Amino acid sequence: AQSVTQPDIHITVSEGASLELRCNYSYGATPYLFWYVQSPGQGLQLLLKYFSGDTLVQGIKGFEAEFKRSQSSFNLRKPSVHWSDAAEYFCAVGGGGNKLTFGTGTQLKVEL
Amino acid sequence: NAGVTQTPKFRILKIGQSMTLQCTQDMNHNYMYWYRQDPGMGLKLIYYSVGAGITDKGEVPNGYNVSRSTTEDFPLRLELAAPSQTSVYFCASRLLTGLSGNTIYFGEGSWLTVV
Numbered sequence: 268a269q270s271v272t273q274p275d276i277h278i279t280v281s282e283g284a285s286l287e288l289r290c291n292y293s294y295g296a297t298p299y300l301f302w303y304v305q306s307p308g309q310g311l312q313l314l315l316k317y318f319s320g321d322t323l324v325q326g327i328k329g330f331e332a333e334f335k336r337s338q339s340s341f342n343l344r345k346p347s348v349h350w351s352d353a354a355e356y357f358c359a360v361g362g363g364g365n366k367l368t369f370g371t372g373t374q375l376k377v378e379l
Numbered sequence: 380n381a382g383v384t385q386t387p388k389f390r391i392l393k394i395g396q397s398m399t400l401q402c403t404q405d406m407n408h409n410y411m412y413w414y415r416q417d418p419g420m421g422l423k424l425i426y427y428s429v430g431a432g433i434t435d436k437g438e439v440p441n442g443y444n445v446s447r448s449t450t451e452d453f454p455l456r457l458e459l460a461a462p463s464q465t466s467v468y469f470c471a472s473r474l475l476t477g478l479s480g481n482t483i484y485f486g487e488g489s490w491l492t493v494v
Contacts, residue, residue: 276419301482310469310487311422357421366437367412367483369421 269294271360273370280348281378288343288373290332290358300341301359301367302332311357317341328352353377381405385470385486392460392493400455400489402470410473411453412437412483413445415466422469428453460493467491 270293280286292298299318303311315326322334332343341358355374361367383404392398404411409430414422414437424437428447442464444456453472457464470486 271421303485308488311485313482313484316482366424366427369414371419371421 269298269360269366269368271358271368271370273356273358273373275373276371277374277376279376279378282350283347286343286345286348286352286375288356288358288375290341290343290370291339292341292358292360293339294360298360300332300334301361302326302330302341302343303357303359303369304328305355305357305372307354314343314356348375348377350377350379383470383472383484383486385468385489387489388487389490390492392457392491394460394462394493396460397456397458398460398491399457400468400470400491402453402455402486403451404453404470404472404484405451406472406474406484407450408472408474408484409450410483411447412471412473413443413453413455414469414471415439416469416488417466425455425468457491462493465491465493 272291301316302314304314305311314330315324317324317334325331330345334341355372357372358370359367386401412427413425416422423439425443426445428434431450434445468489471483473483
């Protein structure tokens with residue numbers, strides 16, 4: 268069965284500092300991997316996705332993520348966090364089939 | 380671009396009442412989904428549909444029903460509301476073909492409270 272682990276429930280960073288949100292997945296084949304962001308009271312917005320090819324993928328809002336097959340990880344990074352990045356972030360894994368499995372989310376707080 | 384539209388955005392139900400959450404998408408996507416989101420639990424799949432006339436259970440289907448009579452619409456019905464169904468519900472859709480077909484697009488959510 269596929270699964271996603273986001274080990275950090277809450278993370279606090281200072282504005283301008285770098286950010287890394289961790290995501291580990293379990294999947295039986297080559298996974299499709301996603302990061303979504305959710306602002307309070309809003310739906311989920313796709314930040315970036317990995318299907319194949321270059322293991323470093325660029326997304327919107329200056330985010331990037333690196334797929335590391337050997338570590339079963341797909342960590343999200345941003346070099347300099349802005350106060351508007353405060354939100355909840357979800358990692359998800361799926362394949363060519365129907366099911367997309369989400370992690371439990373990481374709540375990001377940005378201190379000014 | 381309307382994308383995925385859910386109604387209502389907020390609703391309070393009494394225990395035992397019934398209601399339908401509406402979902403419609405204008406992207407001609409064949410796959411549609413209903414998820415529920417509870418604090419600290421991420422998103423759990425309730426039901427999904429691979430096309431008009433076809434639906435299937437997800438991880439947490441109990442207490443819910445769905446139908447898919449058209450490509451655009453995928454309503455979620457709660458027949459006898461229970462407090463355990465207090466949650467945020469998200470409808471989503473996906474196009475089957477192509478690499479971009481593995482991206483799921485979400486509606487803005489429906490906040491349901493059962494008292």
